[in-house]
Amino acid sequence: xxxxxxxxxxxxxxxxxxxxxxxxxxxxxxxxxxxxxxxxxxxxxxxxxxxxxxxxxxxxxxxxxxxxxxxxxxxxxxxxxxxxxxxxxxxxxxxxxxxxxxxxxxxxxxxxxxxxxxxxxxxxxxxxxxxxxxxxxxxxxxxxxxxxxxxxxxxxxxxxxxxxxxxxxxxxxxxxxxxxxxxxxxxxxxxxxxxxxxxxxxxxxxxxxxxxxxxxxxxxxxxxxxxxxxxxxxxxxxxxxxxxxxxxxxxxxxxxxxxxxxxxxxxxxxxxxxxxxxxxxxxxxxxxxxxxxxxxxxxxxxxxxxxxxxxxxxxxxxxxxxxxxxxxxxxxxxxxxxxxxxxxxxxxxxxxxxxxxxxxxxxxxxxxxxxxxxxxxxxxxxxxxxxxxxxxxxxxxxxxxxxxxxxxxxxxxxxxxxxxxxxxxxxxxxxxxxxxxxxxxxxxxxxxxxxxxxxxxxxxxxxxxxxxxxxxxxxxxxxxxxxxxxxxxxxxxxxxxxxxxxxxxxxxxxxxxxxxxxxxxxxxxxxxxxxxxxxxxxxxxxxxxxxxxxxxxxxxxxxxxxxxxxxxxxxxxxxxxxxxxxxxxxxxxxxxxxxxxxxxxxxxxxxxxxxxxxxxxxxxxxxxxxxxxxxxxxxxxxxxxx
Numbered sequence: 001x002x003x004x005x006x007x008x009x010x011x012x013x014x015x016x017x018x019x020x021x022x023x024x025x026x027x028x029x030x031x032x033x034x035x036x037x038x039x040x041x042x043x044x045x046x047x048x049x050x051x052x053x054x055x056x057x058x059x060x061x062x063x064x065x066x067x068x069x070x071x072x073x074x075x076x077x078x079x080x081x082x083x084x085x086x087x088x089x090x091x092x093x094x095x096x097x098x099x100x101x102x103x104x105x106x107x108x109x110x111x112x113x114x115x116x117x118x119x120x121x122x123x124x125x126x127x128x129x130x131x132x133x134x135x136x137x138x139x140x141x142x143x144x145x146x147x148x149x150x151x152x153x154x155x156x157x158x159x160x161x162x163x164x165x166x167x168x169x170x171x172x173x174x175x176x177x178x179x180x181x182x183x184x185x186x187x188x189x190x191x192x193x194x195x196x197x198x199x200x201x202x203x204x205x206x207x208x209x210x211x212x213x214x215x216x217x218x219x220x221x222x223x224x225x226x227x228x229x230x231x232x233x234x235x236x237x238x239x240x241x242x243x244x245x246x247x248x249x250x251x252x253x254x255x256x257x258x259x260x261x262x263x264x265x266x267x268x269x270x271x272x273x274x275x276x277x278x279x280x281x282x283x284x285x286x287x288x289x290x291x292x293x294x295x296x297x298x299x300x301x302x303x304x305x306x307x308x309x310x311x312x313x314x315x316x317x318x319x320x321x322x323x324x325x326x327x328x329x330x331x332x333x334x335x336x337x338x339x340x341x342x343x344x345x346x347x348x349x350x351x352x353x354x355x356x357x358x359x360x361x362x363x364x365x366x367x368x369x370x371x372x373x374x375x376x377x378x379x380x381x382x383x384x385x386x387x388x389x390x391x392x393x394x395x396x397x398x399x400x401x402x403x404x405x406x407x408x409x410x411x412x413x414x415x416x417x418x419x420x421x422x423x424x425x426x427x428x429x430x431x432x433x434x435x436x437x438x439x440x441x442x443x444x445x446x447x448x449x450x451x452x453x454x455x456x457x458x459x460x461x462x463x464x465x466x467x468x469x470x471x472x473x474x475x476x477x478x479x480x481x482x483x484x485x486x487x488x489x490x491x492x493x494x495x496x497x498x499x500x501x502x503x504x505x506x507x508x509x510x511x512x513x514x515x516x517x518x519x520x521x522x523x524x525x526x527x528x529x530x531x532x533x534x535x536x537x538x539x540x541x542x543x544x545x546x547x548x549x550x551x552x553x554x555x556x557x558x559x560x561x562x563x564x565x566x567x568x569x570x571x572x573x574x575x576x577x578x579x580x581x582x583x584x585x586x587x588x589x590x591x592x593x594x595x596x597x598x599x600x601x602x603x604x605x606x607x608x609x610x611x612x613x614x615x616x617x618x619x620x621x622x623x624x625x626x627x628x629x630x631x632x633x634x635x636x637x638x639x640x641x642x
Contacts, residue, residue, distance in 0.1 A: 040130040045118040052408045060274040075236040075261045080303045087306045087347025093135035094310040107227035115225040123148025130154040131178035133313045137484030148234045152244040174200040256465040257389035264341040268300030284329035286312040292388040317341040321337040322353040336359035352377045365524040392450030403499040419446035442496040449485040510539030511547040513577040534589045536599045540606040544638030551582035583617040
């Protein structure tokens with residue numbers, strides 16, 4: 001585009017040299033520009049200019065907010081205390097049966113700080129918090145941060161080896177756990193103490209805890225702790241570690257991502273400004289507070305901005321809109337499969353009796369976007385793309401169906417998020433003759449990367465507790481020598497207007513019959529055919545065949561899915577190469593805490609009837625038939641033509 005503009009300027013200079021009139025010069029320039037295809041760029045400027053300007057203004061608002069925090073070296077707890085001072089009697093947090101004013105939250109934060117000071121904890125110490133999603137969970141890590149103690153927010157659904165891994169992946173001095181998590185702790189007591197005998201344990205409440213843990217009742221300790229300002233010399237810094245948040249673990253064991261005060265402030269303020277939110281908005285979240293979406297983006301609106309945040313410990317599809325009505329919520333969030341679960345509920349008057357004006361989150365599939373918006377009368381859907389640890393964040397600010405966000409085609413360097421070409425064989429970036437990555441053109445699928453800028457609140461990358469894990473998520477020599485970019489691991493495509501659309505995770509797209517098959521697209525279509533059933537799609541290897549054949553695992557506990565009908569509809573909705581060759585009926589599907597569906601173990605098991613106990617069906621001569629030993633053997637020995 002810019003080469004065409006430069007060429008037009010050259011034409012203009014040549015015309016000036018020949019003493020043409022100003023009008024003739026302008027006409028000549030426009031004629032040249034249009035003839036070389038430049039009119040398209042002018043059209044893009046016309047269509048996207050207002051969108052880009054709005055996005056820029058909101059980014060500037062975020063930058064100014066962050067600059068203030070940077071200038072005064074403010075921590076999250078310091079900003080919260082200023083918020084509490086301005087809104088002492090306003091409701092900060094609400095649950096189904098209780099509410100806390102900002103004054104009460106501040107007093108609880110002080111009790112936590114004073115309690116752990118008396119117990120000998122000091123700045124730089126680390127603690128694991130393994131509790132239910134409730135306001136006390138937030139007050140716990142906020143109080144610890146006031147004395148410089150860093151909290152690792154552990155998924156309260158973990159058990160056995162994944163739980164041990166999470167508790168040991170940071171150098172924690174103590175573990176705080178709630179009474180619902182006691183059994184999980186008791187089950188790993190011997191192995192945990194074997195690895196870390198010096199660990200201290202605090203139970204928030206009364207429970208039957210394994211005696212060898214020597215745990216203390218933290219609830220009682222806090223009751224006797226002072227609500228006054230703690231006597232500490234610790235001031236903290238905007239650049240200090242605040243908490244660890246673990247990745248969801250869809251492709252392996254969770255990794256502890258470092259969240260500094262600066263990152264918490266950045267993520268919360270960006271969301272607040274880009275949506276944008278109002279000071280009067282009441283937020284409702286039913287997402288786990290140990291993850292970024294609920295624990296930072298939503299909770300942060302109370303901590304930094306003084307909004308009321310209503311919390312339900314666990315998502316309930318049947319009670320979602322009832323909660324929104326009860327709490328007078330105006331903004332709520334979704335993630336993963338929540339929107340699909342809500343659509344699967346029977347229609348009720350409550351669907352439109354709420355005051356929700358905006359929903360934000362990620363994972364709303366394009367196939368149900370319009371239906372969801374119309375059924376629940378939510379006009380503003382703020383789909384965004386981002387990750388806990390990453391720096392490649394974008395948001396859809398104008399309700400463009402299916403888009404996860406946009407990048408400006410006019411000023412591409414304002415927000416340095418890019419798509420780069422990926423080698424389908426290796427999964428690694430394609431490189432040009434200079435050894436640099438190859439940017440995608442509109443319409444080309446590529447991996448989303450975020451250029452890393454040190455000391456930049458939006459574009460920095462703080463990494464994980466593990467340096468090895470950190471290095472794996474970075475590309476070097478991306479757009480120029482010695483630069484670095486965060487590797488998202490996600491494949492997206494950009495249209496000519498700069499809108500970005502999610503396609504798949506790298507490694508999830510597979511080839512069959514010489515075509516690329518997107519697992520997320522197949523999941524969306526199959527789920528719709530099966531009336532919003534949980535679906536996982538993946539590719540499996542078949543002896544004697546090139547590529548991978550499609551397989552879906554479907555939640556069908558009551559064996560109600562009619563595969564004959566499914567086969568007929570799949571042929572209408574999917575290209576032949578994308579129709580699943582195998583269907584596995586599951587009694588249940590494993591999910592992460594944020595409702596993402598796990599597929600690694602399913603993919604490993606494939607269609608091996610020696611391992612899989614669930615019924616598997618094979619698409620044979622246009623019909624799904626039960627996979628038995630004879631049919632399995634025929635497939636293994638390539639006796640069946642695929």
